[in-house]
Amino acid sequence: MQMPKPRITDVAQVAGVSTATVSRALTQPDRLSEKTRQRVFDAIRATGYRVNRAARNLRTQRAGAVLVLVPNLGNPFFSLILSSINDVFAANGYSVLVFDSQQPNAADQVVSDYLFNGSVDGVITLDGHMSPTMGETLKNADLLRNVVFCCEWSDTLLLPSIRSDNPLGARLAVDHLVALGHRKIAHVTGPSDNILARVRRSVFEERCTHHGLGIAPDWIIPGDFTLSSGARAAERLITLADRPTAVFCASDEIALSLISRAQQAGLRVPEDLSVVGFDDIEIAGHVQPALTTIRQDRALLGRMAAEELLGRLQSDPSHHAVPISFAPVELITRNTTAPPPGR
Amino acid sequence: MQMPKPRITDVAQVAGVSTATVSRALTQPDRLSEKTRQRVFDAIRATGYRVNRAARNLRTQRAGAVLVLVPNLGNPFFSLILSSINDVFAANGYSVLVFDSQQPNAADQVVSDYLFNGSVDGVITLDGHMSPTMGETLKNADLLRNVVFCCEWSDTLLLPSIRSDNPLGARLAVDHLVALGHRKIAHVTGPSDNILARVRRSVFEERCTHHGLGIAPDWIIPGDFTLSSGARAAERLITLADRPTAVFCASDEIALSLISRAQQAGLRVPEDLSVVGFDDIEIAGHVQPALTTIRQDRALLGRMAAEELLGRLQSDPSHHAVPISFAPVELITRNTTAPPPGR
DNA sequence: CTGCGCGATGTAATCGATTACATCAAGCGC
DNA sequence: GCGCTTGATGTAATCGATTACATCGCGCAG
Numbered sequence: 001m002q003m004p005k006p007r008i009t010d011v012a013q014v015a016g017v018s019t020a021t022v023s024r025a026l027t028q029p030d031r032l033s034e035k036t037r038q039r040v041f042d043a044i045r046a047t048g049y050r051v052n053r054a055a056r057n058l059r060t061q062r063a064g065a066v067l068v069l070v071p072n073l074g075n076p077f078f079s080l081i082l083s084s085i086n087d088v089f090a091a092n093g094y095s096v097l098v099f100d101s102q103q104p105n106a107a108d109q110v111v112s113d114y115l116f117n118g119s120v121d122g123v124i125t126l127d128g129h130m131s132p133t134m135g136e137t138l139k140n141a142d143l144l145r146n147v148v149f150c151c152e153w154s155d156t157l158l159l160p161s162i163r164s165d166n167p168l169g170a171r172l173a174v175d176h177l178v179a180l181g182h183r184k185i186a187h188v189t190g191p192s193d194n195i196l197a198r199v200r201r202s203v204f205e206e207r208c209t210h211h212g213l214g215i216a217p218d219w220i221i222p223g224d225f226t227l228s229s230g231a232r233a234a235e236r237l238i239t240l241a242d243r244p245t246a247v248f249c250a251s252d253e254i255a256l257s258l259i260s261r262a263q264q265a266g267l268r269v270p271e272d273l274s275v276v277g278f279d280d281i282e283i284a285g286h287v288q289p290a291l292t293t294i295r296q297d298r299a300l301l302g303r304m305a306a307e308e309l310l311g312r313l314q315s316d317p318s319h320h321a322v323p324i325s326f327a328p329v330e331l332i333t334r335n336t337t338a339p340p341p342g343r
Numbered sequence: 344m345q346m347p348k349p350r351i352t353d354v355a356q357v358a359g360v361s362t363a364t365v366s367r368a369l370t371q372p373d374r375l376s377e378k379t380r381q382r383v384f385d386a387i388r389a390t391g392y393r394v395n396r397a398a399r400n401l402r403t404q405r406a407g408a409v410l411v412l413v414p415n416l417g418n419p420f421f422s423l424i425l426s427s428i429n430d431v432f433a434a435n436g437y438s439v440l441v442f443d444s445q446q447p448n449a450a451d452q453v454v455s456d457y458l459f460n461g462s463v464d465g466v467i468t469l470d471g472h473m474s475p476t477m478g479e480t481l482k483n484a485d486l487l488r489n490v491v492f493c494c495e496w497s498d499t500l501l502l503p504s505i506r507s508d509n510p511l512g513a514r515l516a517v518d519h520l521v522a523l524g525h526r527k528i529a530h531v532t533g534p535s536d537n538i539l540a541r542v543r544r545s546v547f548e549e550r551c552t553h554h555g556l557g558i559a560p561d562w563i564i565p566g567d568f569t570l571s572s573g574a575r576a577a578e579r580l581i582t583l584a585d586r587p588t589a590v591f592c593a594s595d596e597i598a599l600s601l602i603s604r605a606q607q608a609g610l611r612v613p614e615d616l617s618v619v620g621f622d623d624i625e626i627a628g629h630v631q632p633a634l635t636t637i638r639q640d641r642a643l644l645g646r647m648a649a650e651e652l653l654g655r656l657q658s659d660p661s662h663h664a665v666p667i668s669f670a671p672v673e674l675i676t677r678n679t680t681a682p683p684p685g686r
Numbered sequence: 687c688t689g690c691g692c693g694a695t696g697t698a699a700t701c702g703a704t705t706a707c708a709t710c711a712a713g714c715g716c
Numbered sequence: 717g718c719g720c721t722t723g724a725t726g727t728a729a730t731c732g733a734t735t736a737c738a739t740c741g742c743g744c745a746g
Contacts, residue, residue, distance in 0.1 A: 005459070005484070007732060018696045023734055033694065050460040054400035055732035058701050063397070065440070073426035074625070076419035083416035086443050095440050095462060097408070100429050116348070117393040119438060141348065227629045257629035264631065282417070286570045286600035287630055288607065350702060361726045366704055376724065398702035401731050 006047040015043035026051060062121055065095040066309060067114045069107055069125040071152070073100045075225070077251070077279050077298070078126055081150065084302030085124060092310055094121075101127045108134040115143045122309045128152030128195045135159075146312055150305035151296075152195050153324075160312070161324045162305040166196060169294040169329040170203035170248070173276040176292070176331055177246045178211050181339045182274060186219040186244040188233040188254050197225075200250050200278065219244055223254050230254035234261030237273075245273065245340035252277035252284050252293055259291075259336060270338035280332055289335035300327050349390040358386035369394060405464055408438040409652060410457045412450055412468040414495070416443040418568070420594070420622050420641070421469055424493065427645030428467060435653055437464075444470045451477040458486045465652045471495030471538045478502075489655055493648035494639075495538050496667075503655070504667045505648040509539060512637040512672040513546035513591070516619040519635070519674055520589045521554050524682045525617060529562040529587040531576040531597050540568075543593050543621065562587055566597050573597035577604030580616075588616065588683035595620035595627050595636055602634075602679060613681035623675055632678035643670050 012019045017036060024031050025040035032040070043049075057063055068085055070078050086096050097120060101107040107127045112134060114120045128149060135157040138144040149161040177185055187204045190197025201220070208215050221236055223229035230253060237247065237258070249255035255277030259269050267273050269289060277284060280295035304325055355362045360379060367374050368383035375383070386392075400406050411428055413421050429439050440463060444450040450470045455477060457463045471492060478500040481487040492504040520528050530547045533540025544563070551558050564579055566572035573596060580590065580601070592598035598620030602612050610616050612632060620627060623638035647668055 003484070008734095009732085019733080020697080020735075021695060024695085027734080031694080036694080050456070052401070052732050053460045053462045054397050054406070055701090056734075057397035058395070058401050058703085059732080059734045061701070073429065074419075074423040076417075076422060079419060079422045080417040082441070083443050086416060086441065090442065095457075096442070097438050098425070098429065098441050099433065099439070100426050113393070114438075117396045119396045141346070227625055231629065253626075253629075256626065260629050260631045260633070282570055283596075283599065283626055286574065286596075286603050288603045290603070351704095352702085362703080363705075363727080364725060367725085370704080374724080379724080395702050398731090399704075401733085402702080402704045404731070 005052075006049045007052070008049070011040065011043045011047050011049045014047055015039045057118070061118070063118055064093060065097055065120045066313075067097045067099060067111070067120040067123045069099050069101050069110060069123060069127050071101055071127040073098070075253070076281050076283075077225075077253075080282075080298040081126065081302035081305075084299040085150075085306045088303055088306035088310065094310075101125075101129075104129075105131075111147065112138060112143075115146070116141065121313050122146035122148070124148050124150050124305050124309055126151050128154050129193070130154050130157055132156045146309065148305050148309045148312070150301055155195065158322055160308055160322050162301055162308060163324070163326060164296040164301065164329050165326045166199045166329070167203045169278060169296070170200045171207055172329070172331040173248045173278065173294055174204055174207035174211075176333070176337065177248065177274060177276060178207075178213070180246075180274065180337060182244075182246040183213055183340070184219070184242070184244040184246070185213065185215075186221060186237060186247040188221045188223040188230065188247060188249045188258065190250040191224045192222065194225075197250055204248055216242060218242075223250060225251040225253060227253045227257040230257035231261040234258040234265070238262065238265045238267070246275070246337070247273065248276045248278075250278055252279045252281045252291060255291055255293065255336070256283070256287060259289075270336050272341055274337040274340070276337060284332075285334065292334045292337040293332050295330045295332045297327050297329075348395075349392045350395070351392070353390050354383065354386045354392045357390055358382045400461070404461070406461055407436060408440055408463045409656075410440045410442060410454070410463040410466045412442050412444050412453060412466060412470050414444055414470040416441065418596070419624055419626075420568075420596075423625075423641040424469065424645035424648075427642040428493075428649045431646055431649035431653065437653075444468075444472075447472075454490065455481060455486075458489070459484065464656050465489035465491070467491050467493050467648050467652055469494050471497050472536070473497050473500055475499045489652065491648050491652045491655070493644055498538065501665055503651055503665050505644055505651060506667070506669060507639040507644065507672050508669045509542045509672070510546045512621060512639070513543045514550055515672070515674040516591045516621070516637055517547055517550035517554075519676070519680065520591065520617060520619060521550075521556070523589075523617065523680060525587075525589040526556055526683070527562070527585070527587040527589070528556065528558075529564060529580060529590040531564045531566040531573065531590060531592045531601065533593040534567045535565065537568075540593055547591055559585060561585075566593060568594040568596060570596045570600040573600035574604040577601040577608070581605065581608045581610070589618070589680070590616065591619045591621075593621055595622040595624045595634060598634055598636065598679070599626070599630060602632075613679050615684055617680040617683070619680060627675075628677065635677045635680040636675050638673045638675050640670050640672075 008019045008022050011022045022040050089096050099110050107129050108131055111123050149159055153161040189201050218240055221233040223233050255275050259275050277291050277293035280293045284291040284293050351362045351365050354365045365383055368380055432439050442453050450472050451474055454466050490502055492502055496504040532544050561583055564576040566576050598618050602618050620634050620636035623636045627634040627636050
């Protein structure tokens with residue numbers, strides 16, 4: 001019933017040329033005479049030929065694919081980044097593989113698997129967890145030059161990294177609350193082993209100190225970026241004897257569910273409690289009250305990372321610079337922040 | 344500086360066996376004697392060997408990869424599905440490619456590209472748009488048997504399909520509102536060319552008729568599943584002279600932003616307006632008031648689709664059944680629905 | 687007219703695995 | 717002891733493209 005797939009020799013036969021010519025028509029069309037080029041393309045159309053990727057990849061020692069490592073595919077923060085990474089690579093003839101790096105050590109394992117066996121030419125990892133020993137292994141095989149961090153990064157492993165200006169973001173958030181008159185500010189953190197969480201927290205503390213604010217230990221509430229951790233944080237916040245009048249959340253998801261839970265408990269936002277998020281996910285502007293937050297340009301982050309990797313894949317291997325690029329962040333003032341009660 | 348990647352011959356040399364034996368150690372270990380198998384594995388460890396995927400794929404005529412076509416990667420509804428698809432395939436040694444099928448016709452093009460050139464063994468498409476002519480083309484190459492629809496599907500192209508019980512979902516939503524006493528119910532639709540949108544809308548109309556409710560033309564408000572379309576729908580709803588007391592939204596994103604916009608305009612939810620969504624995305628339970636909605640089991644949908652495709656990839660080609668599986672849906676009653684005002 | 691250079695095209699080696707088939711040794715029944 | 721089966725392993729063809737090198741023909745300078 002079904003025809004066998006046409007191969008390059010079939011096309012060559014139909015066009016009356018050699019396989020070398022067909023191959024050249026595909027990869028370097030200007031090296032052929034107008035006439036034969038036409039004949040080859042006609043033959044390709046006639047036969048319905050598609051180049052076999054595995055064969056091409058084997059011969060050229062390239063995969064034409066990249067891997068994107070996502071800490072949590074279910075998190076809407078990442079989806080838009082993924083989408084713009086996808087756009088850039090699709091436009092350049094690359095396929096995009098994704099992998100969810102939920103389980104610990106998966107990141108390491110997956111990256112090295114895919115790179116070593118040649119499934120992909122490069123990796124963009126949105127997950128900053130990569131062990132130095134893995135980095136060493138990759139470097140020894142000269143595979144490290146095709147790994148780019150996006151959003152997150154590793155302190156111990158020096159690699160190109162595209163990231164938002166997190167310190168600025170945290171500073172904008174805290175300063176905004178201080179400017180409104182808040183003196184008692186809480187912070188709900190991300191996971192303690194997460195680099196973004198650490199940076200945001202340390203800048204939070206630094207700015208509070210800078211403004212002469214005390215930080216009760218209770219006011220640093222551990223979270224993990226997720227909705228449910230935001231709800232839990234709200235429950236702790238509510239019960240505090242000396243309750244903060246504002247809270248800076250390490251992610252929008254934390255902020256949104258914290259608000260919801262706080263409202264359930266009878267607190268009014270922003271009258272009783274001001275809340276600032278981080279990320280500006282799409283829903284943030286579509287709830288009541290609309291969330292004041294720090295915008296990260298996710299599309300830009302994805303695009304920059306993709307272009308950085310693309311450049312490395314195409315440039316000559318001696319290119320050894322390790323750039324760190326910062327994407328701008330911006331305070332988006334909406335309706336979850338106001339002066340503290342009694343002012 | 345860097346060693347060349349070890350090949351199978353290197354392993355063979357170290358182990359003192361032939362390449363055939365090494366290959367067998369990897370793919371059918373029980374065909375080797377205990378002793379040689381050990382020797383081979385030792386050699387593999389010693390050399391740091393990884394099989395070259397391109398070579399294996401070329402020889403075996405398989406890709407060890409599948410493609411997932413996502414209508415909109417930025418939409419959180421899809422991310423969890425993607426995640427569970429990823430889990431199933433990762434556990435079975437397959438890679439997962441994703442492609443965002445935003446632009447029209449991309450679906451067709453991408454699916455046929457990837458299948459024809461052997462980049463992937465199969466496709467799960469979350470996008471129901473596939474032209475019958477493309478289906479024909481694929482069928483002629485016997486590639487159609489490795490395509491599975493998930494969530495969405497095509498009316499004109501008979502393919503295995505994993506989907507939620509959408510008619511039931513829509514029925515539960517409408518009946519719930521009717522049971523609360525609503526007689527004037529609006530519906531915000533998805534895109535008119537979307538199969539889910541069409542089903543949900545038609546069941547909505549059917550149930551309204553069944554309950555003897557009139558539907559003013561104004562009460563069917565076009566949307567496209569997105570947040571911004573929900574806000575637009577709210578604006579239209581607000582201005583209606585004969586305003587419905589309840590609205591059934593084709594997606595949670597529509598519902599959430601509709602609520603937000605309606606609240607901004609001074610309407611209270613659920614006192615003045617009841618709202619039911621569809622999907623039960625994670626945030627739905629983490630806003631105030633929490634969204635009443637129809638839950639789709641996204642993880643299950645993804646898993647079922649992945650397992651269906653996996654089965655087809657592994658089963659013998661004579662397997663020609665075209666199953667349609669329905670995942671259960673469930674009404675999640677939260678706080679955006681109540682009896683109509685004045686009751 | 688000769689020879690050289692150059693552009694267009696063909697020939698055949700090559701990428702790195704898998705696997706059909708060949709070979710070999712050991713075990714077994716008679 | 718012989719022939720046959722069976723299990724373990726080796727030899728070499730093969731998958732389908734790319735590309736280094738060879739070849740060919742043509743135009744042009746000398």
